[in-house]
Amino acid sequence: MKNSKYALMCVLAGVSSLTIAAGAAFAQETRENTYVSIGGGASFPGSSSVNYTNAPASPAVNGQTSFDTGYILSGALGYRWASGMRTEVEYNFRKAGVDHIAGADAAGKQRVHGLMGNVLFDIGDYNSFRPYVGGGAGVGWNRWSGVQGGSSATFPAGTALFTDTDTALQWQAIGGVTKPLSENVDGFVEYRYIGLENNKFRGGTTPTAIAASRHDDRSHNILAGVRYNF
Numbered sequence: 001m002k003n004s005k006y007a008l009m010c011v012l013a014g015v016s017s018l019t020i021a022a023g024a025a026f027a028q029e030t031r032e033n034t035y036v037s038i039g040g041g042a043s044f045p046g047s048s049s050v051n052y053t054n055a056p057a058s059p060a061v062n063g064q065t066s067f068d069t070g071y072i073l074s075g076a077l078g079y080r081w082a083s084g085m086r087t088e089v090e091y092n093f094r095k096a097g098v099d100h101i102a103g104a105d106a107a108g109k110q111r112v113h114g115l116m117g118n119v120l121f122d123i124g125d126y127n128s129f130r131p132y133v134g135g136g137a138g139v140g141w142n143r144w145s146g147v148q149g150g151s152s153a154t155f156p157a158g159t160a161l162f163t164d165t166d167t168a169l170q171w172q173a174i175g176g177v178t179k180p181l182s183e184n185v186d187g188f189v190e191y192r193y194i195g196l197e198n199n200k201f202r203g204g205t206t207p208t209a210i211a212a213s214r215h216d217d218r219s220h221n222i223l224a225g226v227r228y229n230f
Helices: 002-026
Strands: 033-045 048-053 061-067 070-080 085-101 104-122 130-149 162-180 185-202 211-229
Touching (some): 033 185, 070 211, 085 211, 104 162, 104 185, 130 185, 130 211, 162 211
Antiparallel strands (some): 033 070, 048 211, 061 085, 070 085, 085 104, 104 130, 162 185
16 A cells, blocks of 8 residues: 555656646646547556465465556546646546466456546647646556466466456556547547556465465556547
8 A cells, every 4th residue: 555655646746747837838728618538549568576376375476477468448528627727537448468477378368447537737739739748546446357377487387367356546647639620529649657556366266365466557558539528
């Protein structure tokens, strides 16, 4: 939980700094309105140092766990304020396959559902292109389905089989560019760095003793989408 609080503080501090800079350099008046947005794109999960326990009373052993390139989907309901600030409630979904555990081929999928509150800042208009920055925090539900590592030097018999869900703090830093497509429709392209803190999963045939823990999910994400302004 300490790492979760630290990560959230970093996101909020970064957003605050960007807000001040944006307000000083690019403050602009714009009409207030409600909007909805949908988007999708590619997700690139980073490797994670996961502790695996394969047998009752056995010590946890670290197995570096890597993931395939996946995808991300997003939908949001938001409000644009006259100052250029935007607030929104967002649902997002990320999915990726598990690639390797401790250097051995692995099977299974990671699916993350997220419910987020975001604060974003439009920071100017450059030939109808409007950059924006922001961030958000909320809850993520991470599900490992059929995750299992093969035989390796670290795990000669492979790892236990994990199919379980954990709930944890999810946060994100966002930067993007908006391009008006019509009077009410905007297109956007954005980058997101998403973190999901300290996931724990239970699996195998003895769920109280077999575990995978300390999985800090980190991913780079590139999305494109449209925003409809009411």
